[in-house]
Amino acid sequence: MPVQRLDNRVVLIHPKGATAELLLYGATVISWKAGSRANSEPAERLFLSSKALLDGSKAVRGGIPIVFPCFGPPTHPEHSRLSQHGFARSESWELDSTVTDNDDGVSVRLTLGPTPSIIAKYNRSFHLAYVVTLQEHQLSTDLHVTNTSTSDGLEFQALFHNYVLAPADEVLVYPLQNIMYYDKTEATEEGRNKPKVESRSNVDVRKFTDSVYEDASQKYEVMWPGEGVQIRTSGLKDVVIWNPQSEAGSKMADMEDGGWKKFVCVEPGCVRGFTNIEPGKTWVGQQVLSVVLM
Numbered sequence: 024m025p026v027q028r029l030d031n032r033v034v035l036i037h038p039k040g041a042t043a044e045l046l047l048y049g050a051t052v053i054s055w056k057a058g059s060r061a062n063s064e065p066a067e068r069l070f071l072s073s074k075a076l077l078d079g080s081k082a083v084r085g086g087i088p089i090v091f092p093c094f095g096p097p098t099h100p101e102h103s104r105l106s107q108h109g110f111a112r113s114e115s116w117e118l119d120s121t122v123t124d125n126d127d128g129v130s131v132r133l134t135l136g137p138t139p140s141i142i143a144k145y146n147r148s149f150h151l152a153y154v155v156t157l158q159e160h161q162l163s164t165d166l167h168v169t170n171t172s173t174s175d176g177l178e179f180q181a182l183f184h185n186y187v188l189a190p191a192d193e194v195l196v197y198p199l200q201n202i203m204y205y206d207k208t209e210a211t212e213e214g215r216n217k218p219k220v221e222s223r224s225n226v227d228v229r230k231f232t233d234s235v236y237e238d239a240s241q242k243y244e245v246m247w248p249g250e251g252v253q254i255r256t257s258g259l260k261d262v263v264i265w266n267p268q269s270e271a272g273s274k275m276a277d278m279e280d281g282g283w284k285k286f287v288c289v290e291p292g293c294v295r296g297f298t299n300i301e302p303g304k305t306w307v308g309q310q311v312l313s314v315v316l317m
């Protein structure tokens with residue numbers, strides 16, 4: 024069976040050996056295994072902390088959590104009762120359907136609408152659909168946000184919080200040179216709100232990094248010796264590069280010891296300002312993660 028529905032998760036299996044696993048909780052992709060040219064044996068491509076809670080009690084530390092409708096602590100008045108990064112990553116989604124299932128790709132669709140627990144903190148008319156597609160060397164995630172109101176606009180932020188499994192002391196992300204960014208590691212609010220311009224041709228995360236690049240290239244190479252992952256996006260104008268290092272990582276209860284040495288978060292999203300959807304319309308944000316075949 025190329026799509027297996029287990030108790031609290033869905034497993035996609037591609038005929039050529041790649042697999043992906045999603046929790047219904049948060050629609051969080053917690054594993055993506057794919058081979059490369061040098062080694063056709065499928066290997067894990069996403070970091071998942073061994074201390075991550077997978078029982079639905081806390082957003083998952085690793086994989087691909089979905090950030091919606093706010094990035095970071097809420098700043099929009101309509102989001103005031105939400106926690107950091109919103110609710111999409113910490114609500115149970117429904118498995119709606121298998122979209123495709125053939126030699127080319129295996130794809131499922133999950134959905135989330137207003138439930139009593141969401142309405143209690145976010146009383147807006149919306150519908151989310153999330154399509155995850157697995158191919159031999161590729162994983163695509165598409166988030167569809169529909170404004171189901173007939174009268175009011177819907178303002179939101181959204182982001183895919185990809186934990187790419189990579190040696191943090193060697194990995195480089197590019198191209199980000201000359202792009203304006205906001206450095207959230209700055210100590211003061213003034214410092215955090217002051218735009219900087221990226222001077223590096225290759226961005227590393229050897230020190231604590233939390234940078235929000237605005238209007239970026241929408242195509243990123245995440246490379247380390249002998250391996251890499253490419254991320255192509257559409258509808259997602261910004262990208263966040265994050266690695267807490269021990270400075271912030273050692274304070275996280277669900278981060279495994281030294282876990283920050285094993286990943287870089289490359290997080291495409293629309294998080295600077297808010298995106299507005301007219302009543303009855305749908306917005307789509309998409310990313311395609313591909314193993315760089317070397």
Ligand SMILES: O=P(O)(O)OC[C@H]1O[C@H](O)[C@H](O)[C@@H](O)[C@@H]1O
Pocket residue numbers: 082095107108207233234263264265288290
């Ligand atoms: O700990 P979390 O709520 O999962 O957030 C983890 C990180 O997400 C993003 O990368 C933000 O830019 C960081 O500021 C934040 O620390």
